[in-house]
Amino acid sequence: MQAKVDKNNKQSERGFSLIETCIAMVVMMVAGLAVASLFVFSMQNNVGGSERALAMAVAQQQLERLRVVNFEDTSMNAGSSTTTVSSGGHSYTVVKTITDETNTNGSNKQLRKITITVTPVGGSRGSWTRSPVTLVSLRSTLASGIFTAQ
Numbered sequence: 001m002q003a004k005v006d007k008n009n010k011q012s013e014r015g016f017s018l019i020e021t022c023i024a025m026v027v028m029m030v031a032g033l034a035v036a037s038l039f040v041f042s043m044q045n046n047v048g049g050s051e052r053a054l055a056m057a058v059a060q061q062q063l064e065r066l067r068v069v070n071f072e073d074t075s076m077n078a079g080s081s082t083t084t085v086s087s088g089g090h091s092y093t094v095v096k097t098i099t100d101e102t103n104t105n106g107s108n109k110q111l112r113k114i115t116i117t118v119t120p121v122g123g124s125r126g127s128w129t130r131s132p133v134t135l136v137s138l139r140s141t142l143a144s145g146i147f148t149a150q
Helices: 002-012 018-068
Strands: 079-087 090-102 108-120 133-140
Touching (some): 018 079
Antiparallel strands (some): 090 108, 108 133
16 A cells, blocks of 8 residues: 555656746746836936936026026026036036016016026937926016006
8 A cells, every 4th residue: 555655646746847847937037028128117217317307407507597696687688598518427408598578568577587498418318318307487677666566
């Protein structure tokens, strides 16, 4: 009776065949490649977010420079200018546009619209990481207007 037990145990301990092992390895390889591509995609998104955050900081810095100057300063004249700025080891193209706001009758308000657009330059990543960041602000004079209490 002992011999029968040994024979049954050997049949239940056969293990996997070579084909079953190969199929399992292929399934694991496909899953591993999918996870690896997700890691690459995640790293690219993190780098893109970092570049956009740096571009936002550059735009904020350029806007603060215009907030400090007097309303009648020549740097606040209506017009557009383009410069290149380096920050955090990256280069950025900065487009500064200032326009005079007008009333419905065509007269100028004592109000200027400032638009700062910052675009990262170069880079080996996809074009979506080089998308521009735009800040818009309105700036007025401290001079008395028709709506102030007399």
